[in-house]
Amino acid sequence: MLLQTDEVHSLLEPAYAPHRTGRMHSIKGGRWRIPKFLPSVRQRYQLAMMQRLGLDAVVVWNKIVNHPLAFDDNIPLIHFERGSAWLAADAPGLRRYLARLDGVLCNSYAGLRMLQLKWQLDPDIPYRVLQNAIRLPDQASTHPGDRFRLGFAGRMTGLKAPMVALETFAELKQRCPEAELWIAGSGPLEPVLKRWTAQWGLNDSVHFKGLVDDMSGFYASLDAFICPSWREPFGNVVQEALAHGLPTLVGNADGLPELVHHGVNGAVLTPGRSRQSLARYDPRCAQGPDEIYDPTTDRLVEAGVLEPTEAATVLEGWARDPALRRRMALAAREQVAREFDLDRYGETLVDFVDSVIRS
Structure with missing residues (x-):
């Protein structure tokens, strides 16, 4: 996890706590936070960090513009679209980011078409529509007839x-x-x-x-x-x-x-x-x-x-x-x-990332 914020949300903290050491890293610096007004220093730190971690790929969660992370040209880059394509304003950085992508995940077919129709995403970029998953709850409506x-x-x-x-x-x-x-x-x-x-x-x-x-x-x-x-x-x-x-x-x-x-x-x-x-x-x-x-x-x-x-x-x-x-x-x-099976969701996500890495 490459964190662009200083804290994990309180609702997620229990799940991520076991991974804080070794799995979670700030993109703003190590022991000392590198200030924004030194962007080149922060970028050098980020690129060195990704090399040191030996990353096989980077998956960007639902962000297509104004990225705070420098992307290593030698590491495959995958965008996970979940609604950002509807709201982003056109900018040179957005176009450069889309041109840099090696793969695209979308949580709906609509998301894929929004990227392609609105932002002219290259149709030859490997993609996978991966809809959100959910555990089937025990509770369900019984539909009584009197209400x-x-x-x-x-x-x-x-x-x-x-x-x-x-x-x-x-x-x-x-x-x-x-x-x-x-x-x-x-x-x-x-x-x-x-x-x-x-x-x-x-x-x-x-x-x-x-x-x-x-x-x-x-x-x-x-x-x-x-x-x-x-x-x-x-x-x-x-x-x-x-x-x-x-x-x-x-x-x-x-x-x-x-x-x-x-x-x-x-x-x-x-x-x-x-x-x-x-x-x-x-x-x-x-x-x-x-x-x-x-x-x-x-x-x-x-x-x-x-x-x-x-x-x-x-x-x-x-x-x-x-x-x-x-x-x-x-x-x-x-x-x-x-x-919308949750186990199959995880398998599909990993399989797609692996296929992008191999290609």
Whole structure:
């Protein structure tokens, strides 16, 4: 581990503690930190360190611009794309980095196409799509017939579109009076959502759970899940929801359709309106990246958002048919066990790195 920060996050510290000696190294210097205003000195230290460690390859985690690490031309360089390609601004350093690569890992096919379409990544560079993996949880929704709990989880920012989830629920509530919306997470749009929840008379039906420690318990308490994000390179919360047996509704954007198969384990809808329509609730609801990958046309397009009436119609069908939800839940958990196995993930990653080294 070549660390560009001085500390490991507290949640990860227990896992990395046994490897601190010999396996973890600061790129800012050894015993003494080399200051930023001596970049050539720091680079010489980094190159010497990599030679001393005898590295066979360097895998860069989700960073394509403004690299603080000097790369040895004699050591294979592999980029692991997990969303950086959507947000980076064009710069000479970005182009030099992509031209230097010996291999590319992507956690979605959308990530690979974003690199190729937006940044003209050489299509002949060896690549592997390696979707995130997850252990199949013991807990799962049982889908009782006397309730319908819709869930949303994520940071409450514009591109996660929590306002679309609330719009959709407001429409659904008119058709299914027993419906509830459970929201996990926090963020700058939380006061906006609470204000409109009150204005629409939904305070008794919308439950803001805040930061949830037991996310497995949260998912298992739901009956369906919605991820209305207009940009989502992969969709961790979607994978987690499916793993807990939740039919999941997403937009046809970026990597989301790689997880949800329409009519099998959820629904994939076309974002049918401009996201600027959300600005009437608060200008921040429409803030975020403009460009996304459209899997249907295989090109970059302007981001849009879901139509709440269309989404509510799908959810109404699920609410009225618990048996359908149970069948979709079974398909979802079977897919997770089959396609997102954690052991196979590690083997595939190592095999790809080995193949790049050999070539």
